[in-house]
Amino acid sequence: MSQSQDLVLSIKGLTTNFYTYEGVVKALDGIELSLKRGDTMGVVGETGCGKSVTAKCVLRLIEPPGRIDGGQILFYDRDPKTGETQETDIVQLTPLEMLSIRGNRIAIVFQDPATYPNPVFRIGAQIAEVVTLHQDLGREALEVRIKELEESLKNSPSPEHQAKIREQIEHYVSMLENPPKPDRKYARKAAWAKAVDMLRLVRMPSPDQIANQYPHELSGGMRQRALIAMALACNPSILICDEATTALDVTVQAQVLNLLNILKKEIGASILIITHDLGVVAETCNSVTVMYAGTTVESAGTKQLFENPVHPYTIGLLTAIPKLHENKERLDQIPGTVPNLINPPTGCRFHPRCAFATDICVSDRPSLEEVLPGHYVACHHPQGNL
Amino acid sequence: MSDSRVLLSIENLKKYFPLTGGVFRKVIGMVHAVDDVTLDIYRGETIGVVGESGCGKTTLGRTILRLLDATAGKITFMGRDITHVKGSDLRAIRREMQIVFQDPMASLDPRVTIKNSVGEPLLINGVARGPRMRAMVLDLLQKVGLTEDHLNRFPHEFSGGQRQRICIARTLALNPKFVVMDEPTSSTDVSVQAQTLNLMKDLQDEFGLTYMFISHNLSVVKHMSDRLAVMYLGKIVELTPEDIFRKPLHPYTFALVSAVPVPDPRFSGRAVILSGEVPSPINPPTGCRFHPRCIFAQEICSSEEPLLRDMGDGHLVACHFAGELDFGRSAQMEYARAAEAEAS
Numbered sequence: 001m002s003q004s005q006d007l008v009l010s011i012k013g014l015t016t017n018f019y020t021y022e023g024v025v026k027a028l029d030g031i032e033l034s035l036k037r038g039d040t041m042g043v044v045g046e047t048g049c050g051k052s053v054t055a056k057c058v059l060r061l062i063e064p065p066g067r068i069d070g071g072q073i074l075f076y077d078r079d080p081k082t083g084e085t086q087e088t089d090i091v092q093l094t095p096l097e098m099l100s101i102r103g104n105r106i107a108i109v110f111q112d113p114a115t116y117p118n119p120v121f122r123i124g125a126q127i128a129e130v131v132t133l134h135q136d137l138g139r140e141a142l143e144v145r146i147k148e149l150e151e152s153l154k155n156s157p158s159p160e161h162q163a164k165i166r167e168q169i170e171h172y173v174s175m176l177e178n179p180p181k182p183d184r185k186y187a188r189k190a191a192w193a194k195a196v197d198m199l200r201l202v203r204m205p206s207p208d209q210i211a212n213q214y215p216h217e218l219s220g221g222m223r224q225r226a227l228i229a230m231a232l233a234c235n236p237s238i239l240i241c242d243e244a245t246t247a248l249d250v251t252v253q254a255q256v257l258n259l260l261n262i263l264k265k266e267i268g269a270s271i272l273i274i275t276h277d278l279g280v281v282a283e284t285c286n287s288v289t290v291m292y293a294g295t296t297v298e299s300a301g302t303k304q305l306f307e308n309p310v311h312p313y314t315i316g317l318l319t320a321i322p323k324l325h326e327n328k329e330r331l332d333q334i335p336g337t338v339p340n341l342i343n344p345p346t347g348c349r350f351h352p353r354c355a356f357a358t359d360i361c362v363s364d365r366p367s368l369e370e371v372l373p374g375h376y377v378a379c380h381h382p383q384g385n386l
Numbered sequence: 387m388s389d390s391r392v393l394l395s396i397e398n399l400k401k402y403f404p405l406t407g408g409v410f411r412k413v414i415g416m417v418h419a420v421d422d423v424t425l426d427i428y429r430g431e432t433i434g435v436v437g438e439s440g441c442g443k444t445t446l447g448r449t450i451l452r453l454l455d456a457t458a459g460k461i462t463f464m465g466r467d468i469t470h471v472k473g474s475d476l477r478a479i480r481r482e483m484q485i486v487f488q489d490p491m492a493s494l495d496p497r498v499t500i501k502n503s504v505g506e507p508l509l510i511n512g513v514a515r516g517p518r519m520r521a522m523v524l525d526l527l528q529k530v531g532l533t534e535d536h537l538n539r540f541p542h543e544f545s546g547g548q549r550q551r552i553c554i555a556r557t558l559a560l561n562p563k564f565v566v567m568d569e570p571t572s573s574t575d576v577s578v579q580a581q582t583l584n585l586m587k588d589l590q591d592e593f594g595l596t597y598m599f600i601s602h603n604l605s606v607v608k609h610m611s612d613r614l615a616v617m618y619l620g621k622i623v624e625l626t627p628e629d630i631f632r633k634p635l636h637p638y639t640f641a642l643v644s645a646v647p648v649p650d651p652r653f654s655g656r657a658v659i660l661s662g663e664v665p666s667p668i669n670p671p672t673g674c675r676f677h678p679r680c681i682f683a684q685e686i687c688s689s690e691e692p693l694l695r696d697m698g699d700g701h702l703v704a705c706h707f708a709g710e711l712d713f714g715r716s717a718q719m720e721y722a723r724a725a726e727a728e729a730s
Contacts, residue, residue, distance in 0.1 A: 046575035047546075219663050249438035249602065249664070254645035254657040276575065279647025283654045302651040320580040321649060322609035324631045325722030330587065331609065333580035337545050 007076055008237055008270045009035040009058070014071035014091075016050075016057055019064075023342040027053045029294045029349075030071070032368050032376075035238065037078075040264055040271040042281035042302070044317070045291035048338050051274045054291075055240050058272075059108055060090060060098045077105050077237050104134040107231035111243035113223035117215035123226050124211025127195035130233045132187060138179030140190035145183075146172050198229040201266070203259060221252035225259065232267060240272045245280060257283050278321060282306060290314050293339055293349040296368055300375040310377045310384040312354050348380065356381040392462075393596050394427040394450065394564060399459035401442075401449045405668060418667045419445040421620035423459075424694070427564070432590065432597040434611030436604055436642070438664055442620040443600045447566040450598070451483050452476060463564070481511060484557035488569035490549035494541040500527070500552055501537040507559045526555040529592070530585060547578035551585065558593060566598045571606060583610060604630075604646050613700075616642065619667055619675040622694065625702040631719065635703040638676045640713045648721045658713075674706065682711050 016028040028050045035041050043051045056062050058073055073090040090101070110116050117126060131137070149169050156162045182190070192211070199207035202225040215223055224244060231239055241260070245253040261284055264271060273285055281288055281302065288305045290298040290313065298311040309315045316334040336353040339345055345352050351361040360380050368378045371386055400422055405415040419442045427433050435443045448454045450461060452468065461469045468479055487493045494503055504526055505519045514522050524534055530551040541549055550570060557565055567586070571579040583606065590597060601607045607614060608630060616624040616639045624636040634640040644658040662679050665671055671678050677687035686706050694702040697709055705711075 046577060221663055250604070250645040251438060251641060251660045252663060253647075254659055257647070258657065258659050277647065278576075278649040282649050282651045283647040283657075285651075306649065306651055317576060318649065320576050322580075322583070322605040323649070323725075324605050324608055324643070324646065325629070325725060326609075327629075328609070330584050331580040333584055334577040335581075337547060337578060338575070 006037050007034055007074075008037045008039075008078075009033070009076070009272075010072075010074040011054070011058070012072045012074070014054065014057060014073060015069045016053055016062060016066060017069050018066045020342075025341045026344055027066070027294055027341060028057070029344070030296075031291070031294070032296045033289050033299070035270050035272060036287075037076075037270055038268060039287055040260075040273060040285045042285035042288045043272060043274045043291060044276060044278060044281055044288060046276060046338055048293070048341065049291040050294040051291055052242055055108060055242050055272070055274055058090060058238075058240065059102050059106060060093065060095070061102075075101070075106070075237075077101075100134070103130055103231075103236075104234045105236055106238045106240065107234070107236040108240040108242060109224070109227050109231050109244045112247050113220050113227060114247070116227055117223060119215055122212055122214055123199070123218070124192055124195045127198055127211070127226070127230045127233050128188065128191035130230055131191040131194045134234045135191075135194075136179075136182075137187045137190045138182045139176060140194065141182030141186035142172050142176055142179050144189045144193065145186050194233065195229075198233050199226065201232065201263070202226070202229045203262075204229070219252075220248055221255060224248060224256055228256075228259070228263075232263070232269070235267065236269055238272060239269045240274065242274045243276070244273070246275065246277070253280075260284055278306075278318065290317070293344060294341060295349055296376075296378060297350065298375075298377050298379075299368070300372075304372070304375055308372075308375075308384045310371060310375065310382045310386070311350075311379045312356055312381075312383055313350050315383060316353075348378075356383065389426075391428045392426045393429045393464060395462045396423060396425050396450060397460045397462075399423045399425075399446070399449060399461065400457045401445050401454060402457045415668050418620045418670055420449060421670070423620075423622055425615065425622065425625070427596060427598065430590075430594060430596055431612045432599055432610050434607035434614040435598065435600045435617060436602065436607045436614065437617035438602060438642075440619075440664055440667060441617040442667070443602075443617050444568055446617070447485065447568050447598055447600050451485055451566055452479070453485070477511075481507075481560045482562050483564045483566070484560070484562040485566040485568060486550075486553050486557050486570045489573055490546065490553045491541065493553055494549060496541050499538050499540060500532075500544075503541070504552060504556045504559060507556065511560060513560065522559070523555075526559055527552075529558070529589065530555045545578075546574050547582060550574060550582055554582075554586070554589070558589065561593065562595070564596045564598070566600065568600045569602070570599075572601065572603065579606070586610070604643060619664065619670050621675060621704065622702075623676065623704045625694065625700075627700050631722065633701075634713070635697055635701065635708045635711075636676075636705045637680050637682050637711060637713070641679075650721055650724075652724070653721045674704070682707060 011031055011033040014028050014031040018025040018027055031054055045051050057068055062068060068091055075088045075090050076085050078085045146169055149165050153162060153165045156165060196207045196211050199210055204210050204225060245256050275281060285302050287301050289296055292313050298314050309318055319332040320334060322331055334353055347363050348361045348366050351357040366378045366380050368376045371377050371382055399420060401420040402416040402418055404413045405417060407414040423446060437443045449456050456469055460467060501523050504523045508514045508519050508522060527536060532551060571582050574582060599607055599610045613627045614630050615622045618638050624639045630639060631643045634643055641658045641660045660679050673688040673690055674692050677683040692704045692706045694704045695708060697703055
């Protein structure tokens with residue numbers, strides 16, 4: 001397991017089906033994905049390719065009629081205190097065990113900032129909720145209490161009273177080493193302080209004030225930043241951004257992407273960016289996984305993939321986007337549409353739309369193979385410079 | 387206004403939406419959605435309109451089509467003032483001007499077959515009915531790449547890209563001269579988007595259409611358009627026949643262009659980050675509306691409103707310092723330069 005040392009997430013042969021009235025939707029069929037510690041990986045693909053389903057599988061958020069039918073999601077969590085790495089297969093966890101991972105060790109930011117924050121709670125309260133749920137705030141609560149006592153010491157009228165407060169402070173300081181379960185009142189205060197800290201971390205102007213506001217009082221970009229703050233509140237190992245900037249305007253998107261780039265260095269979490277926009281990938285990620293119709297088709301470092309795409313689908317995807325500097329009459333298009341996943345094509349799922357398809361593509365499913373160092377492709381007829 | 391090349395011209399067009407409040411629904415403010423826009427649209431061209439959400443690009447398109455009534459200003463279509471036409475005159479004009487909306491699922495009736503959806507304009511305008519309508523609808527569907535089998539199906543049986551094609555077929559039913567495309571591809575995927583854009587270009591050549599292409603996606607608009615108008619808070623800040631990314635003269639255009647992520651990792655992290663967000667159009671900033679976010683802003687920008695000035699070759703810019711500012715180079719420009727160097 002020398003390879004797993006620097007991995008934080010490794011998805012092997014993940015298969016997820018949705019059992020609907022019309023038939024079994026084979027949403028994921030043997031997904032392979034590995035995320036290195038400290039890396040930012042982009043997962044790209046079109047609607048229905050399974051990128052969001054993959055994210056939901058990692059958090060075990062798949063609900064009936066969906067079911068994870070096979071494969072492994074190995075999560076290598078490193079204990080922040082001891083530095084020990086522990087391997088967990090997320091697929092095998094019970095829902096109760098999952099609670100301690102979801103939102104704590106693995107966090108997610110969803111696409112639509114208008115619908116995800118709860119409209120009836122203040123921003124600060126929603127971030128504080130995550131903190132109280134997942135963190136033992138014993139120490140922080142004591143610190144808040146000591147701080148309050150020190151405040152009152154300054155305003156104290158009589159020497160006897162002061163002596164009493166000093167005694168209390170000493171008592172609490174002695175408990176700092178081995179904090180007991182926190183008092184509800186002080187835990188809430190500590191969580192709120194942490195929420196304000198998180199808002200400051202995501203570069204929110206006047207975080208104290210924002211924490212007291214309701215989601216509708218914030219603009220889209222600020223709401224998205226608040227959601228990022230919420231996701232980062234427990235120092236997760238993995239942050240998943242599921243189309244986190246899709247609903248934002250370009251100038252605001254640039255702000256959020258810039259923030260992610262800065263935070264990446266500060267928090268040391270590995271980030272999984274799910275998007276359909278190759279520009280966003282190029283801007284933020286250092287490795288990319290391309291998905292098509294529930295399968296992984298190509299995976300490589302960002303530079304490598306953009307310079308030398310190997311899978312015909314990746315090539316098609318890269319040439320189909322209009323570029324600002326080109327004066328093309330027509331765009332190169334990929335013929336046909338994304339297949340229906342109830343009856344996916346046999347063999348390689350891309351073969352009906354592929355210009356290079358031969359008989360073997362119809363009959364045999366290509367496996368993900370390393371064609372160049374660190375560059376994995378699932379194709380019988382890889383293109384590009386090999 | 388006797389220029390025969392002009393198909394549609396708008397002068398000082400304004401569209402304000404009243405904001406009501408209080409017990410008696412009193413008007414307490416105005417949303418300045420479109421504020422004093424002047425624009426000529428030539429026959430056979432595609433004019434692109436870009437801007438962030440809330441800049442008034444959709445309202446502009448709808449006001450031109452008389453789907454919304456203008457607050458002030460004048461719309462001239464084919465030499466005729468259509469700002470206040472009503473009744474059957476308006477209906478006659480609507481035959482010439484059509485719109486394709488963003489969400490094709492929402493603009494098709496889920497309980498009506500494709501044949502009847504596409505044929506409805508023919509029926510309403512008394513162009514054709516019965517077997518003749520069917521033949522015409524089939525002809526239209528074939529033009530957008532659908533077949534006879536699709537005639538009697540319902541919208542839910544189609545993919546997003548196909549639905550958008552159906553909507554396009556329906557707009558073309560009455561042989562219009564002018565079509566507003568309101569974010570036609572923002573709900574479709576990249577590969578399908580390429581197909582739709584190619585189809586639109588083909589149809590434009592075939593039917594001699596004039597397009598107004600509205601989108602927030604700069605690359606798509608640039609690909610489709612001959613001329614490009616950049617809107618900010620209800621105003622056109624720059625109108626250019628040239629490559630907007632090559633020679634942006636307005637600081638907002640430059641920031642907008644540079645914020646578009648470049649699909650090449652070599653040029654990452656070079657976006658110009660604009661601070662803040664688009665201000666509310668209820669109380670737009672005084673003077674130049676961009677001045678609170680502009681890094682080049684001077685005193686004059688907050689007091690005096692810049693007018694659109696011609697900087698040569700029909701390149702219009704509304705900025706006090708147009709042509710005097712040095713923006714540096716954006717990632718987009720570097721990317722283009724590198725791509726050109728590679729090509730040669």
